[in-house]
Structures are given as C-alpha cells and as structure tokens.
Amino acid sequence: MAGAEPRDRRKFLVKGGIGLAVLAGAGILLLRGFDVKSMIFSIMEIIRLLGPAAFFTAMALLPAAGFPLMAFALTAGPAFGAQLGLGGVLLCSAAAITVNVVLTYWLARRALRPLLAWALARLGYRIPMVPASDQFEMTLLVRITPGPPFFVQSYLLGLAEIPFRTYLLPSLLFPMINLSGVVIFGDALMHGKAKVAVLGISLVVAAILGVHLLRRHLRQRRQRQEANTA
DSSP: OTTHHHHHHHHHHHHHHHHHHHHHHHHHHHHTTOOHHHHHHHHHHHHHHHOHHHHHHHHHHGGGGTOOHHHHHHHHHHHHHHHHHHHHHHHHHHHHHHHHHHHHHHIIIIITHHHHHHHHHHTTOOOOOOOGGGHHHHHHHHHHSSSSOHHHHHHHHHHTTOOHHHHHHHHHHHHHHHHHHHHHHHHHHHHTOHHHHHHHHHHHHHHHHHHHHHHHHHHHHHHHHHHHHO
16 A cells, blocks of 8 residues: 555656646647637538548547547537537437447457457456456446546456446446536537536536445445445
8 A cells, every 4th residue: 555655646746747738838839829719620620521420430439449538529519519419419429439338348358358368467467257246336336436448447347257238337327428418518618608518517527426426335335245244
C-alpha cells in the first residue's frame, strides 16, 4: 500500500501536466487569433461529407481498437442532428454502442483470445476465472469502476468468460445513459440551446451519481458478507 500512494501521485502529476499543456496550447492559439470556431465548423463539415453510415460504422468499430467513444458522442449531434434529428442520432449511437459491445466480447472470447492471453502472460497476469455466483457483480464492478478504458473493460470481461447474457445489460446500460447525455450536450452546445445542454449535463451527472451509489451499495454488501463469514 505504501508503494501505491507514490504511484497514484505520479499518475496524478502526469495527467495534470498533460492537462496544463493542452490548456496552455489552447491559450496560445487563442492569443494568436486562431479561429477555433471556424476550425470546429470545418471538422463538422468533413464529418458530414463522410455521411452518417460511415460515421456510425466508425463509432461501432474504432473504439474496439482504443479510439474514445466520447469523441464520437460529442460530434454526432452537431454533425447529423439536422439530417437525422436528435432522436435519430441517439438511436444510431445506441446501435453503434451495441455493435461495439458485441464485437469486443466476441474478439476477447474467440478471435483475439490467444493473442490477448499471450499478452497477459507476458505481463505476468493470468486470465481471471470468476465463479458463476459472482459473475454479475463482477461485470457491474468492472463497468462502474473508473480507470480502465471502455474497450479494456470489454476485453477483460470477455477473457474472464462472463456469459454473454450476464455481460450484455450492464455493458449497454451505463454507457448509453452517459453517452446519450454527451450527445445531447454536444448538439445543444453547437446550436446554442442552453436548456437542452443542461438536460444533457443532467443525464451525465445522474449516471455518475447512480454509479457512485451502486458502487457504495456493492461495497457495503460485500462488507456485510465478509462480516457474516468471519
């Protein structure tokens, strides 16, 4: 435990340094008169030219290789809200997340399992085996624990051979609530809709609070179980 604290402090300092560097770079660009708004609109225009089919296909596939889902969620509304409507964007985003969750599970259980198992062994880890009675709780804990990227969570659960029916619901529920809020916020921000932006932020906050309460409930339940078996 003593070694964990310095590591956590180093991680915090590294992340803080990266954040400060990004902010400093953005500040320099703004001071030099860089037109950020024009750049954003140019990027949106390029995305629109690619079309919704290409965009949402990329949203389904690229996060399996580590591309952040949030980048798609923030741009989906501004790029295709006028064409598909906000409801259509949300439905397409939900479909993309579903494909991604199924794809990463299949890759971990089948196509990439030998490679991932070899990589874990090289790093000194073993594939976790979870008893049937703990599989649902383990899936919840992996999905609501901050830190590991979304695609890493999916690969870990697939490698652990969590049954698909146990894996699917928690893997869809939490990211869909969170990303729906981000989609709504991104679309509202681009179009200057303050009330709708607040709704999007509220969904994200509600997801964070829900995760916090669920983590506390699971921790308390585990403590009670340990106390009863002591």
